[in-house]
Amino acid sequence: MNQPPSIDNRPVSLAHFFLSRVRASPDAEAYRFPAPAAPGGTAPEEAAPGDSAPGGEERWHSLTWAHTGERTAAIAAGLMSLGIRPQDRVGIAAGTRVEWILADLGVMCAGAATTTVYPTTDAEETAYILADSGSRVLFAEDAGQLAKVVRHRAELPELTAVVTFEPVAGTTAEETGGDGPEVLSLEELERRGADLLRKRPDAVEETVAKIDREDLATLIYTSGTTGRPKGVRLAHDCWSFQAQTALGLGLLSQEDLEFAWLPMAHAFGKNLLCAQIAVGYPLAVDGRLEQLPANLRLLRPTVMAAVPRVFEKIYNSLAAEARRMGGTKERIFVWAARVAREYARAAQIKGAACGEGMESGKTLVPFWLSVQHVIADRLVYAGVREVFGGRIRGCTSGSAPLAPDIGLFFCGAGIPILEGYGLTESSCGASMSLLEYRTGVAGRPLPGVEVRIADNGEILMRGPNIMRGYHHLPEKTAEVLDPDGWFHTGDLGELTEDGYLRITGRIKELIKTSGGKYVAPLEIESRLKGACPFVSNVVVVGDHRHYCTALITLDEPTLMAWARERGLTDPSYAGLCGSEEVRALVAGYVDEVNTGLQRWQTIKKFTVLPRDFDQAHGEVTPSMKVRRPQVQRSFAAEIDAMYEEARTS
Known part of the structure; x- marks a missing residue:
């Protein structure tokens, strides 16, 4: 068994870890990402630029640690040229991509703090997060993310600049409203940073040296089920601790290749970045979930x-x-x-x-x-x-x-x-x-x-x-x-x-039936997911009710394949979910799970819903967690129907 890692005398911040990693293995591969390549990117042996995998998969490129260090320094210096100072907040509103990582590293090496914003967050909540955090600069993935800021620019007086990852047309003062923040590309920010570094070549390392482990490093706004999200203040030492722990556990090595698709705006994604920098293995980055199967075949990662x-x-x-x-x-x-x-x-x-x-x-x-x-x-x-x-x-x-x-x-x-x-x-x-x-x-x-x-x-x-x-x-x-x-x-x-x-x-999710029995819905939901290969999501209901019921959604590709095998004629997912054949299918699995539960835990009735829970209706978070209160609001009529017979009998 591994010896517990020592967390004593750990570096002050993840920025310190990063600079050490660049010095220790400058020529090793750091990040792999789909085309188009960033300037100066080098190609890994497995997927060289200009080569495509069988089946037409995308071309991939890579950055060495040395080049990652150069780009990070340019971004950090570019932020300094925009007036960013230690512990100032800088937002990132983007999906998981290599530019997200470079921006975050640049923010850290400028001594500032990253405010994370999911790209799926609507304009109103995006504006609230940026205003509440006091973010002065925002990295925006594309025109869609920029538009959210432009729409609410009057609410963001502290926001002085927006840096876009992708080219955005119409970013002159007149086209963005005239009184909004300056808009520039990531490439332009890096040019400004390079200019500053020519005058002050030690600017970034001097800034990193002054970081205190209790300085603010990251603000992550939790997606609450009600009300406004809360900004979680994570200090530099939080991430340094995670990096040192990953290094000490010895489960990963520089020979590994990890595929990263999780949202970097989530603490889980950021945590993985800590381990990768500390250990020094390459990270293949692509947040598009629909590309997951093809990416796994092409990249052949060792961990995920x-x-x-x-x-x-x-x-x-x-x-x-x-x-x-x-x-x-x-x-x-x-x-x-x-x-x-x-x-x-x-x-x-x-x-x-x-x-x-x-x-x-x-x-x-x-x-x-x-x-x-x-x-x-x-x-x-x-x-x-x-x-x-x-x-x-x-x-x-x-x-x-x-x-x-x-x-x-x-x-x-x-x-x-x-x-x-x-x-x-x-x-x-x-x-x-x-x-x-x-x-x-x-x-x-x-x-x-x-x-x-x-x-x-x-x-x-x-x-x-x-x-x-x-x-x-x-x-x-x-x-x-x-x-x-x-x-x-x-x-x-x-x-x-x-x-x-x-x-x-x-x-807060513990159910107490009207008979005074406590039920943990998570346990029942987990059993049903394990038993039924058709289930996508389950929410068990029963608080202050006579018995437990369940709202069940099914995995569409799996269900449609099952229906074709049996010659069911209804071509729609919603139609199938309402059919007697599908209800009988699910009932068999519910009965199987019920045999292993206490009487008061059993699912007495269930409803197969015509659609899955989604972000558009606010029923799941970007990290795929189900928001129970919103689900119960969305499907209140279906829940009431499952208890109607008990009330009228």
């Missing part, structure tokens, strides 16, 4: 992080393909999935990593199961790994609990998914599963992080990873940060005898 919904969709697509083939191939997949789960469960003995068969001479997996596993690997699991590119060593999952059956399947197929736990307020990382793979738990607390369970079951944590408060909201800060430094997470959980953290639900 994702939210549970991604792993659920991959599993559902594998199961759907097996059903489509039918006959012997379908039976083989069902058998192999069962073997994978049994094998993973058998390997989960203290001291065993998933997939190990022997430990100190003691058999962890029965011989007969090992033989079946070898056969299943040749027939099925090798193909599963090819979906991830064929070189994958493992994945990390966060943001929400992963259904145990999904985790067990991938682990048994040779792709351990290490679950972690954390919140924006804990700079994402707080606990992590490491070599001792365990399904259904979120690992042990990271070295340096204290975790305890309050009398009411709430998870409390303390450590250098914890936020310094909510921006401009001292009363909200006092509600969650007590005088002793303990952060009250709002999550329910328990610590196992050997120190693993298990998440059981959210305090």
